[in-house]
Amino acid sequence: MTAAAxxxxxxxxxxxxxxxxxxxxxxVLRQTWADFDLLVVDDGSTDGTQGVVRGIADPRLRLIETPxxxxxxxxxxxxxxxxxxxWVAFQDSDDEWLPLKLEKQMARLSAPGAAYVAAxxxxxxxxxxxxxxxxxxxxxxxxFPGPEETALEGDLLLPLLRTSLISTQTLVARRxxxxxxxxxxxxxxxxxxxxxxxxxxxxxxxxxxxEPLALQRFSANSxxxxxxxxxxxxxxxxxxxxxxxxxxxxIHAGRHYVIAGGRRx
Numbered sequence: 001m002t003a004a005a006x007x008x009x010x011x012x013x014x015x016x017x018x019x020x021x022x023x024x025x026x027x028v029l030r031q032t033w034a035d036f037d038l039l040v041v042d043d044g045s046t047d048g049t050q051g052v053v054r055g056i057a058d059p060r061l062r063l064i065e066t067p068x069x070x071x072x073x074x075x076x077x078x079x080x081x082x083x084x085x086x087w088v089a090f091q092d093s094d095d096e097w098l099p100l101k102l103e104k105q106m107a108r109l110s111a112p113g114a115a116y117v118a119a120x121x122x123x124x125x126x127x128x129x130x131x132x133x134x135x136x137x138x139x140x141x142x143x144f145p146g147p148e149e150t151a152l153e154g155d156l157l158l159p160l161l162r163t164s165l166i167s168t169q170t171l172v173a174r175r176x177x178x179x180x181x182x183x184x185x186x187x188x189x190x191x192x193x194x195x196x197x198x199x200x201x202x203x204x205x206x207x208x209x210x211e212p213l214a215l216q217r218f219s220a221n222s223x224x225x226x227x228x229x230x231x232x233x234x235x236x237x238x239x240x241x242x243x244x245x246x247x248x249x250x251i252h253a254g255r256h257y258v259i260a261g262g263r264r265x
């Protein structure tokens with residue numbers, strides 16, 4: 001007899017993260033909401049990441065290995081395709097969830113009358129993208145989204161056009177809606193989460209749990225550290241969503257101002 005599908009599938013893409021993947025996985029397995037399966041998609045690692053995953057004994061954990069490195073978007077899309085849950089949550093291989101994350105988000109998503117296509121939560125960012133690993137000094141901590149953001153749930157299309165609000169490791173989304181939009185864009189090398197939720201937002205409202213339920217850290221090979229890659233992605237996003245941006249001239253001008261600033265750096 002096939003076991004009933006859990007309501008949530010968690011997807012972690014990983015590439016050469018032997019040093020951090022255990023913490024990321026264990027933070028998922030510690031969730032107070034325990035009815036999920038966890039898919040780790042190893043994207044062609046060469047540093048023993050697969051061995052670390054196999055060394056964690058939990059029936060909810062499944063390792064999927066790709067034949068070659070395909071990129072984080074393709075790895076996440078493979079996880080979505082293999083997911084059994086109605087909802088798919090994403091974790092990054094170098095970050096940490098706090099124990100109540102899924103419970104708090106699923107309380108919003110499963111509330112009577114709720115019609116959300118996704119939910120996200122607050123996140124504590126530990127350190128800075130341009131801070132070299134091992135740098136001495138006091139740790140910088142920042143809450144995201146910051147207090148300057150006021151439109152944080154419901155119809156988020158216009159707020160998301162202005163700025164990125166939702167980081168992948170904070171997102172839980174309906175699997176059918178993720179499949180409908182084609183998942184994550186494999187051609188984008190950065191800002192993958194921003195592009196995904198921009199395509200998800202027109203399909204329905206998004207819930208926000210205003211608590212710091214995820215911790216983001218910057219690894220030596222974090223995409224966030226790569227400014228040229230980020231600038232190229234900003235340009236591509238502006239091109240990809242040009243029709244929507246052109247319908248909102250002030251937002252369109254703001255995006256081009258940011259891109260121009262990136263080119264000057």
